[in-house]
Amino acid sequence: MPKAAPTLTPVALLPSLAPLLHEWLPRQRWFAGKGRPVTGFSLVSVTELLPGTLHLLVRAEQNGAAPEAGPGDVYQLLLGVRKVLPPPLAPALVGHATDGPLMGQTVYDALQDPQVAALLLERLRTPGRLGPLRFGCDADIPVPGGLAPRLLAAEQSNSSLVYGDTFILKVFRRIHFGVNPDLELPLVLARHGCARVPAPAAWIRTDRPQDATLAVLQPYLRDSEDGWQLALRALADRRGFTREAHALGRATAEVHTALADALPVVTLGRAQTELLAAAMHERLEAAAQAVPTLLPYVPGLRAAFDAVTRVAASRPAQRVHGDLHLGQTLRTGGGDWAVIDFEGEPARPLAERRRPQPPVRDVAGMLRSFDYAARTQLPWRPEWAESCRDAYCSGYAEAAGTDPRDEPELLRAYETDKAVYEVLYEARHRPDWLAVPMAAVRRLAQD
Secondary structure (H helix, E strand, C coil): CCCCHHHHCHHHHHHHHHHHHHHHHHHCCCCCCCCCCEEEEEEEEEEEEECCEEEEEEEEEECCCCHHHCCCEEEEEEEEEECCCCHHHHHHEEEECCCHHHCCCEEEEHHHCHHHHHHHHHHHCCCEEECCEEEEECCCCCCCCCCCEEECCCCCCEEEEEECCCEEEEEECEECCCCCHHHHHHHHHHHCCCCCCCCCCEEEEECCCCCEEEEEEEECCCCCEEHHHHHHHHHHCCCCCHHHHHHHHHHHHHHHHHHHHHCCCEEECHHHHHHHHHHHHHHHHHHHHHCHHHHHHHHHHHHHHHHHCCCCCCEEEECCCCCCCHHHEEECCCCCEEECCCCCCCCCCHHHHCCCECCHHHHHHHHHHHHHHHHCCCCCCHHHHHHHHHHHHHHHHHHHCCCHHHCHHHHHHHHHHHHHHHHHHHHHHCHHHCHHHHHHHHHHHHC
16 A cells, blocks of 8 residues: 555545445445435545555535535545455455556455454554544443454444454444434433443544544344344244333333433423424425325325324423334343434434434334334234234333323324335335335325
8 A cells, every 4th residue: 555645635545536436335235325426525534544444534425415415425434455355355345446546456345354343443442542533432341352353244324343242333334423322322321320222332433524423332232133033033923022012112111211311301392393293294295206106195194293283282302212113122132122223313414313302203113113024924914013012102101101102193293204204215225115104104194
């Protein structure tokens, strides 16, 4: 790799990297701008994390981006540079540079390199700075060295490295500047003594050009299974899932109670409730324009949002998970439920995700997840989903002292809003799944 200092500057590196990223970046599962052409790149920051390994924040400029998205999304990349890529790293290939200071070099995704991943853990064990990068840790959670890394194959909106089946490092791919709730809330809950959420052991942040969370290391619950897979197995075996759903409702309520104890609770008056409904209306209109299949149901869905403004004038709001579903839960070997991934819906602005909201929003997300699970099996078993929904709400009510079903208008509105989001997501990313949220849309439009 060229050693001259100028090769590490954004302006110097761009001619080498931009042609490669044009081909490689849109193919990644975590790339958020699918369906819109990439018109250019700019390098927000460049840091030589290790010899031959570059840490990059890259802004992808695209046509058709929403005005509020700004000039483009920022992605975090860890790129290795070698003359020749060894065969085991062939799947990590980004491309061969044919221009600029890296000309003749092979560029690859260094998160897939076990040697780089191992050195990254060593860096996480030592608090301090490296250029714009800040490494922090919880001194009460020791992280041993020498843990063998492996990259999880299930790429979603982030990438995850497991170390020795003891810790898991979530590397955020799409970077949002500001306080990331996926670090903020687990830290708060750990300090409050809530055992339902794995406590952050170490993290990487940056303060240039603005504050952002880049990665979080947490204990890996190796004997656990995620709620989605457990639900699918129950369906495949023709078994009920009500006992698990009931316990999961209790776990959700315990997390909500801990968040309400640790962080401020506010009251949403009529004006704030009307703004909440207006935002739901706006998302519905945008989704219907993008997915015309929604159009016949728009009047009924609007009624669900309007009903929210006609009931109680004030409601408590607090910090919540923000994107709760079965895949964000883990049942440990001891049978306890844990809640993970507090990032919220990545498509929504960070400020919105950190805003206090009625806890019923999380409940609605889980209810939609039971419906999703039931729809994956043929013939469809609506009674399975309904029994899980009731058991979950009952468990929540036992632990929280309040039953989410006592606010039917708000629960329906949030479930409708979630279904509209799902329609837009499936239409863009998984058209074969569009029938699942559309079934909910038809039901909710008629309620």
